[in-house]
Structures are given as structure tokens and as C-alpha cells.
Amino acid sequence: MSILLPVLKLELDKLYEDGSQEPLIHKCKEDTHEFKTQLKKLKAHLNKHIHEVEASTGINNNSNVEESKKRLRRRELVVEKLNKAHRQWDHSVKRNCKHTAQQHTRINKFLNHKMHEFDLDLVYVNKLPPESRANIDRAISFHISRYNVGNLPANGRQEIIQYLNQVYGITEDISEKFVQMGQIVQDMKQGDTSSCVKWSRDGSLLQFELYALNAMQLFQHGDVLQTYEYLTENVPASAFKYRQLQVITQVSPLLTQLLLGQKIDDLEEKIQLQLNKCISLFTKEYCSQNKLPYDSALFLIILSGVISFQFFIKYQSIRASAHVDWTTEDELPFDVTLPEFLTHFHPIFICPVLKEETTLENPPYSLPCHHILSKKSLDRLSKNGTCTFKCPYCPVNASKAKTGRVNFVML
Amino acid sequence: MGSLFNEPSTDFHLKLNEQLFQIPHELLRKNVKLVQRLIDKESQGLNADFQELNALLAENTLDQDKVALAKLGELIARVDTFEKKLNSRLKEDMQLLNRIKQRVAFFQELEDAKNLKDQSRLASWYQKYANLLIGDYLIRNSRIKARELNEDVQLEDDKSWNPGVIFLKQQHLDDLLDHDILLAANRISKSLTEEHDLNPLIKWIGENRSFLKKRCSILEFESRLQEYVELLKTGDFRGAIDCFQQFLLQFMETNFEDLKLASGLLVFIKSCEQPSKPTTEEIIDPQIIAGDEFSKESNLVLKTKADVHQHFFHRRVFKGATNVTDTFKFSHLTRNMNFARYTDLLNIKRWSDLSQLFLKEYYSMYGISHLDPLLMYLSLGISTLKTKECLHGTEFLSSNNKELDHYIHSGVLRNTCPVCSDEFAPIAKELPYAHHTQSKLFENPVMLPNGNIYDMKKLKMLSAALVRENLFSLKDHEVMDPIDKRIFSESEFVTMYPT
Numbered sequence: 001m002s003i004l005l006p007v008l009k010l011e012l013d014k015l016y017e018d019g020s021q022e023p024l025i026h027k028c029k030e031d032t033h034e035f036k037t038q039l040k041k042l043k044a045h046l047n048k049h050i051h052e053v054e055a056s057t058g059i060n061n062n063s064n065v066e067e068s069k070k071r072l073r074r075r076e077l078v079v080e081k082l083n084k085a086h087r088q089w090d091h092s093v094k095r096n097c098k099h100t101a102q103q104h105t106r107i108n109k110f111l112n113h114k115m116h117e118f119d120l121d122l123v124y125v126n127k128l129p130p131e132s133r134a135n136i137d138r139a140i141s142f143h144i145s146r147y148n149v150g151n152l153p154a155n156g157r158q159e160i161i162q163y164l165n166q167v168y169g170i171t172e173d174i175s176e177k178f179v180q181m182g183q184i185v186q187d188m189k190q191g192d193t194s195s196c197v198k199w200s201r202d203g204s205l206l207q208f209e210l211y212a213l214n215a216m217q218l219f220q221h222g223d224v225l226q227t228y229e230y231l232t233e234n235v236p237a238s239a240f241k242y243r244q245l246q247v248i249t250q251v252s253p254l255l256t257q258l259l260l261g262q263k264i265d266d267l268e269e270k271i272q273l274q275l276n277k278c279i280s281l282f283t284k285e286y287c288s289q290n291k292l293p294y295d296s297a298l299f300l301i302i303l304s305g306v307i308s309f310q311f312f313i314k315y316q317s318i319r320a321s322a323h324v325d326w327t328t329e330d331e332l333p334f335d336v337t338l339p340e341f342l343t344h345f346h347p348i349f350i351c352p353v354l355k356e357e358t359t360l361e362n363p364p365y366s367l368p369c370h371h372i373l374s375k376k377s378l379d380r381l382s383k384n385g386t387c388t389f390k391c392p393y394c395p396v397n398a399s400k401a402k403t404g405r406v407n408f409v410m411l
Numbered sequence: 412m413g414s415l416f417n418e419p420s421t422d423f424h425l426k427l428n429e430q431l432f433q434i435p436h437e438l439l440r441k442n443v444k445l446v447q448r449l450i451d452k453e454s455q456g457l458n459a460d461f462q463e464l465n466a467l468l469a470e471n472t473l474d475q476d477k478v479a480l481a482k483l484g485e486l487i488a489r490v491d492t493f494e495k496k497l498n499s500r501l502k503e504d505m506q507l508l509n510r511i512k513q514r515v516a517f518f519q520e521l522e523d524a525k526n527l528k529d530q531s532r533l534a535s536w537y538q539k540y541a542n543l544l545i546g547d548y549l550i551r552n553s554r555i556k557a558r559e560l561n562e563d564v565q566l567e568d569d570k571s572w573n574p575g576v577i578f579l580k581q582q583h584l585d586d587l588l589d590h591d592i593l594l595a596a597n598r599i600s601k602s603l604t605e606e607h608d609l610n611p612l613i614k615w616i617g618e619n620r621s622f623l624k625k626r627c628s629i630l631e632f633e634s635r636l637q638e639y640v641e642l643l644k645t646g647d648f649r650g651a652i653d654c655f656q657q658f659l660l661q662f663m664e665t666n667f668e669d670l671k672l673a674s675g676l677l678v679f680i681k682s683c684e685q686p687s688k689p690t691t692e693e694i695i696d697p698q699i700i701a702g703d704e705f706s707k708e709s710n711l712v713l714k715t716k717a718d719v720h721q722h723f724f725h726r727r728v729f730k731g732a733t734n735v736t737d738t739f740k741f742s743h744l745t746r747n748m749n750f751a752r753y754t755d756l757l758n759i760k761r762w763s764d765l766s767q768l769f770l771k772e773y774y775s776m777y778g779i780s781h782l783d784p785l786l787m788y789l790s791l792g793i794s795t796l797k798t799k800e801c802l803h804g805t806e807f808l809s810s811n812n813k814e815l816d817h818y819i820h821s822g823v824l825r826n827t828c829p830v831c832s833d834e835f836a837p838i839a840k841e842l843p844y845a846h847h848t849q850s851k852l853f854e855n856p857v858m859l860p861n862g863n864i865y866d867m868k869k870l871k872m873l874s875a876a877l878v879r880e881n882l883f884s885l886k887d888h889e890v891m892d893p894i895d896k897r898i899f900s901e902s903e904f905v906t907m908y909p910t
Contacts, residue, residue, distance in 0.1 A: 012515065312791060349852060
């Protein structure tokens with residue numbers, strides 16, 4: 001469970017006025033506005049007063065002492081109110097400002113003490129050489145072509161290639177691999193699935209889902225008859241082959257609702273969900289058919305970087321307290337446990353005797369008892385092949401002549 | 412709270428991306444300070460105005476009242492402009508707060524995905540995270556381009572663009588990164604390294620002088636020194652002296668040595684200019700790069716008399732005999748002096764150094780990491796994925812059957828390891844391997860007589876697939892080794908125990 005996130009949220013909420021979506025300094029603005037209207041009102045009063053005085057002096061001078069007294073009192077009141085408004089504004093605005101500043105200091109403290117734990121720059125131990133920039137740019141090009149090609153404001157094969165080149169500097173040899181995919185995804189996003197239907201293989205899962213999507217889109221237009229017709233005539237017979245994939249099971253509840261004239265509340269959402277499902281299915285099939293990696297190399301490397309970050313930090317804190325140094329020259333000094341989908345690329349065999357990973361120079365050898373050791377440990381056990389030895393794991397004796405080099409292959 | 416695939420906790424991510432909150436918060440504080448200043452100024456002004464107004468009103472005469480009325484009108488106008496200014500600050504505040512809110516929501520998304528144990532949601536979150544890193548890298552490093560005129564320009568800031576910004580916009584992630592901050596840094600640094608234009612930097616220094624002072628930064632000194640050197644390079648001595656007096660003298664106490672050097676340059680600039688660069692240096696150079704003494708000896712090229720002289724007496728030959736010009740006579744006289752310190756000042760590399768210095772100050776101001784985060788993740792990620800078997804590539808024996816070869820090589824044995832991909836293999840060469848303490852193999856390992864060990868089930872599945880796709884006909888209980896295409900019977904399987 002996250003501890004920091006709720007606290008952070010709470011602190012940030014205090015930057016807003018209580019129970020509203022306005023930031024704290026909004027109050028200053030309100031106060032100022034009120035102050036302004038107040039001033040305007042008082043100005044009108046003062047104006048009126050001047051007019052009255054002028055009028056009264058014009059007509060008769062001594063007619064009404066009472067009235068002039070009244071006017072005088074009113075004038076005093078205006079002056080008093082003016083000053084009061086000013087004082088109030090001054091006070092309120094300043095207090096508000098101070099309050100805001102205080103809250104910011106609090107958040108600053110929080111960010112510095114709770115959130116700041118390590119310096120990112122210190123993590124970067126094995127620096128990438130500057131000449132690797134070109135390769136990184138290529139990897140980024142690939143990544144962008146793979147994931148962003150469906151979001152471009154360009155249409156048509158040539159135009160997409162050109163756009164990718166002009167904006168991102170992606171060369172054609174990379175972008176052309178994904179152009180068709182981008183076009184089809186764009187079509188789908190615009191609600192036109194025909195290009196994808198044409199692309200999809202007959203009887204594939206993608207085809208089912210596309211029919212479901214089409215049917216849902218037809219519902220949205222609300223034409224029951226047309227939808228019915230589509231479902232009865234266009235859906236291929238193979239759509240009924242697998243029970244769990246039946247288009248009908250997805251669509252029939254909606255159809256019934258439509259027939260009954262009920263409104264379907266979350267139809268938009270459902271269509272969006274189905275669209276995303278179709279897009280991801282399509283990209284998966286497209287990539288596998290064109291022998292392209294489904295996840296870009298860049299993404300997988302970043303992901304394993306993220307995962308190993310915590311191990312690195314842990315190692316560093318241990319190192320700091322135990323005063324150990326960067327131990328191995330060509331190996332990371334800590335073991336990172338990666339998920340299965342990031343480790344299935346190469347088989348890793350650790351020699352059970354030497355506890356070292358086997359390499360090209362030190363390949364694995366099989367013993368007659370079907371155990372496997374590395375060449376180095378084999379040489380040592382057999383004293384360079386001069387004598388027989390006992391397998392370290394079972395009582396079977398072996399000689400070097402009976403061992404054979406093996407090769408692990410991941411399929 | 413367990414993790415789905417060993418990914419760090421949400422809190423760890425927050426700490427890792429502290430800058431995502433630090434930057435907008437810093438901007439918010441700046442904004443509030445501006446508001447404060449605005450209010451202080453306004454409040455003072457209004458106080459004075461009110462005193463005047465009260466004085467006028469105290470007279471209590473009709474004429475003075477009229478003046479007071481006019482004054483009140485002015486006052487209202489003043490408050491009105493103040494309100495407008497406040498409004499624009501408020502708008503800015505809203506935008507920044509919104510940014511922070513979006514980011515909190517972004518991490519909430521991660522927390523939700525973890526709580527729901529939803530693998531695909533988590534993967535798509537990391538997809539976004541990777542895109543953010545890429546956007547960050549692109550904004551920092553790629554060239555800024557001016558927006559074409561036919562596109563509609565909505566904001567002042569949008570006048571220039573950069574692939575990174577476009578990418579984030581297209582991915583709908585633009586609120587999650589402070590692209591304006593990064594873009595501004597890029598703009599200033601590119602103007603230094605590419606256009607050799609100091610103006611944007613000096614403007615920035617002017618705006619942030621108090622911060623730089625607090626850090627005791629030498630940035631201002633270095634940039635003024637560069638300005639001075641540039642003036643000297645163009646031969647504008649008067650301008651250079653003016654610049655020296657106006658901007659450099661104030662650093663007398665802190666950088667006296669540098670000032671001495673700068674004034675020396677005023678005298679010696681003529682003799683440090685390009686023609687004095689001896690041709691021998693160009694031949695020596697590659698050897699210096701080559702490094703150790705041994706290779707230096709073996710690669711030594713002694714082409715001219717001058718080279719021989721240089722090599723054995725460790726002293727450069729004066730080229731006087733071959734090339735006598737007016738300027739040369741002077742440089743001839745001063746040749747014995749150590750000019751390295753002056754030529755260092757004139758070196759073009761100073762531009763990139765200055766840009767580095769600026770970036771360091773700039774990023775530390777916002778608490779952003781100075782190095783590209785993407786490179787950090789890549790360096791770590793490549794190392795954790797790099798096994799001893801990476802970068803070798805398995806060798807295949809091709810058969811006569813092309814279709815079969817294609818099927819096996821591009822489908823079955825195709826290596827999808829990201830470290831071995833074309834883009835990353837050259838980078839990975841220099842990086843350390845991952846550390847493993849446990850074998851990571853497959854279930855049911857069986858050895859074929861040729862020494863290859865496979866997963867038994869996978870091997871059988873492959874053979875079944877070959878038969879199904881009509882690529883090769885195999886009898887029952889026969890399998891094909893995909894590497895050397897030999898056929899073995901299942902009875903030849905040897906179960907292995909790789910402990």
C-alpha cells in the first residue's frame with residue numbers, strides 16, 4: 001500500500017480553497033473584485049452628494065440646515081466606509097497571501113524530506129558512450145513507429161512516412177514496417193473497421209471481435225433493423241464455432257435492450273473498450289505476422305531498468321554502510337529478479353560447482369550420470385583429464401573422455 | 412503489498428519521480444511570490460492614495476470633494492488593472508495546479524493497477540512511463556524548430572516545437588512533463604553550442620541572479636568572460652574593454668587569476684591566432700589519442716624534419732624558415748612562452764563547457780537530474796538483461812529447404828532479446844553483465860545425441876508444427892533439431908539434471 005501518495009494528495013488539496021476547485025489565491029481575486037465594486041458604489045454616493053450640495057447651493061443657501069447636516073453625516077459615512085473597505089481589503093489580501101505562502105512552505109518541506117531520497121545522477125554509474133546516441137535515436141525511432149503511428153495527423157502511406165521523417169527524423173527503413181498498421185489503426189479509431197476486416201484472417205479471433213465491434217457501432221446509430229440484418233447476413237458461420245467467442249453472446253443483450261427501446265447507459269464506454277481490444281489484438285497479430293517484436297526493445301529495457309532500480313538503491317545503501325566496493329569488473333554487483341517475460345530470451349546456466357555462469361570460454365559439459373558441470377570445474381576435478389573422478393552429485397564415477405559439450409537452446 | 416512482476420512500489424516511483432512534483436511546485440511558489448510582490452506594491456500604492464484621498468476629503472469643501480471624486484475614479488481604474496494582473500496570475504496558478512493533479516492521478520493509476528492485480532493495466536502504465544522518458548529525452552536533446560506559419564498558433568510558447576513535445580501531445584501525456592522548462596533549457600543551450608549566441612543565456616542570468624548568487628555560481632563570470640573573448644576574437648578591442656570594465660571587474664575578488672589571464676589575452680590575442688598553430692600538432696594528435704607509450708612508439712610517423720626534431724628533442728621547430736609573415740615574426744618572439752592557457756580561452760570547446768555549466772545550474776534550480784533519465788534506465792536495464800550468451804548469436808546450419816529455413820530462423824529460433832537487437836548490441840558491448848546466482852532454464856530438459864539440450868515439450872510441439880504446416884514430413888516419435896536440422900527419434904532423448 002502506498003503511504004506517500006495519500007499524504008501527498010492531502011497536502012496538495014490544501015492548496016485549494018476548502019471544498020472548491022479554486023486555488024487559494026482565488027480568494028485574493030474575489031476580495032479585490034468586491035473591493036472594486038464597493039469603491040464604485042461609494043464613488044456613486046460621493047458623486048450624488050456633490051450634486052446635491054451643488055444643487056442646494058444653487059437654489060437657496062439657508063433653507064434647510066437639517067438637510068445639510070444630514071448630507072454631512074452621509075458624507076462622513078461614505079468616507080468612513082471608504083476607509084473601512086480599504087482596510088478590509090488590505091488585511092484580507094495580505095492574510096491570504098501569507099496563508100498561501102505557508103502552505104507552499106509545508107509542501108516544500110514534504111517534498112524535500114519525504115520524497116527526496118536519492119540523487120538520480122548518482123545512479124548512472126556505467127555511462128553510455130556518447131557515440132551510442134545514434135543507436136538510441138534508432139531505438140527511439142522504432143519505438144515511436146511501433147506505438148505512435150496510429151496517432152499521427154497524417155494519412156496515406158507516403159504521407160505517414162514523410163511525416164515521421166520530418167517531425168521525428170525517422171528513416172524510411174524503420175517507418176515503412178509500421179505504416180500499414182498505423183493506417184488501419186487510424187481507420188479503426190475513426191470508426192471504420194473495413195480495412196481491418198479485410199486484413200484479418202478468416203476465422204481468427206480478431207475477426208470475431210471486429211464483428212462484435214461493428215454490431216455495437218450499429219446499435220449506437222439506433223437502427224434495429226439494419227443491425228439485425230448485419231448480424232444475420234454478414235457474420236460468418238465460423239463465428240459460431242467456439243462457444244465462448246460467439247458474437248451473439250456479446251451482442252444479444254444489447255440487441256434485446258434496443259428492441260425493448262431501453263437506453264443503454266454505458267454503450268459509449270463499451271464501444272471504446274471493444275475498440276481498444278480490437279486494436280491491441282490487431283497490433284499483436286500484425287507484429288507476429290510481419291515478424292516484428294510486439295514490444296519494442298526500448299520498452300523492455302526501460303522496464304527492466306525500472307525494476308532493477310530498487311535493487312540498485314538497496315545495494316548502494318548497503319555499500320555505504322558496509323564500506324564494500326564495486327565488486328566485479330564486468331558484472332553488476334547485485335542480483336535482479338526479473339519477471340518471466342523478461343528472462344526467457346537466453347538460457348542461464350550457473351555451474352553448480354563453481355557457481356559461475358557458463359560462457360563461451362567456459363561451456364557446460366554433461367557427465368555420464370546426466371549432470372552438467374562447467375568446463376573449468378571439470379578440468380579441476382579430473383586434474384586436466386588425467387584421472388577419473390566422482391560426480392559431485394551422485395556416486396557415479398566419470399572420466400573426461402565420457403563427458404560431452406552441451407548447448408542449451410531456448411525454444 | 413506484493414508486486415505483479417517485481418516492479419517497485421508506488422512510493423518508490425514517487426520518490427524516483429520527485430521532480431515531477433518539484434518543478435511545478437517551484438513554479439507555483441514563484442507565482443505566489445509574484446502575487447505577493449504585486450500585492451505589496453499595490454497595497455503600498457493604495458495606502459498612499461488613500462492618504463491623499465482622506466486629506467482631500469478632510470478639507471470638506473465642494474471643490475476638494477470634486478478632486479477627491481476624480482481621485483477615486485483613478486483609484487478604481489488602478490484596482491481594475493490590478494485585478495486583471497491578479498487574474499492572469501490566477502490562471503497560471505490553475506494551470507500549474509492542474510498539472511500536479513494530473514500527475515497525482517497518474518501515480519494513482521499505478522496504485523490502482525497494483526491493487527487490482529491487473530497485469531495488462533500495469534503494462535500499459537509502464538508503456539506511458541516509457542513514453543514519458545522518451546519524451547523527456549527528445550525534448551532535451553533534439554533540435555528546436557520554428558513552427559510553420561500556416562499552423563495556428565495559440566500560445567506564445569507554441570511558436571517553437573520539438574519532436575519531444577509533439578510526441579507527448581500525440582500520446583496525451585503533455586501534462587505529465589514540464590516540457591516548457593526543458594524546452595527553455597534546450598533553447599538556451601543550443602543557442603550556445605550551435606549559434607554561439609550568448610544573449611539568451613545572459614537574459615536568463617539576469618532573471619535568476621539571486622539564485623545564482625546563493626549557489627556561488629561562476630556561471631555569470633564564465634559567460635561574461637566568453638562575451639569578452641568573443642569580442643576580442645572579432646577584433647573589437649574597445650567593446651572588449653568596455654565589457655571588461657562593466658561586467659568583469661566586479662569579479663576582481665573572486666576570480667583575480669582569471670581576470671589577469673583575460674587582460675593578458677588582450678595583449679597576446681594576435682599571437683594566439685590560428686596561423687601560429689603548428690602543422691606538427693596535427694600529426695601528433697592521433698598518437699596522443701592512441702594513448703599508451705608503446706603504441707605511440709610503434710605508430711610514430713616521422714614525416715618531416717620537423718617531426719624528427721620534435722620527437723627527439725621534445726621541442727617544436729620554429730617554422731620560421733618556411734613561412735615568414737609579419738604576424739609570424741611576433742609569434743616567433745613569443746613562441747617560448749606558454750600559450751596553452753590563452754589558447755584554452757580561445758578554444759571552441761568553451762562553448763559546450765559553458766552550455767554544460769548552464770544546464771547544471773538550470774537543472775539544479777528545479778531539482779531535475781542533470782543527466783538524461785532515459786540513459787540511466789537504459790544503462791541499468793541493459794545490464795540487468797545482458798546475459799553471458801547475449802551478443803553471440805547462434806549459428807545455424809541451413810538446409811536445402813528454404814521454406815523450412817525461413818520458418819525456423821525467423822519464427823522459432825529468432826532471438827527477441829532486446830539487448831541483442833541491432834540498436835542495442837553496440838551499446839551493450841561496453842556494459843557489465845547481469846549477476847545471476849540461479850540457473851534459469853526450462854522444464855524437462857532433454858539432450859539430443861548432438862549435445863543440444865531442449866525443452867522436451869517444446870521440441871515435440873515444433874515437430875508437430877512442422878508436420879502441420881507441411882514443411883517437413885516426420886514419422887511418429889521423430890523430432891527435428893532446429894539448429895542442425897538432423898532428425899532424431901524420441902528414444903534418443905537423454906533426460907538431463909542440470910541441478
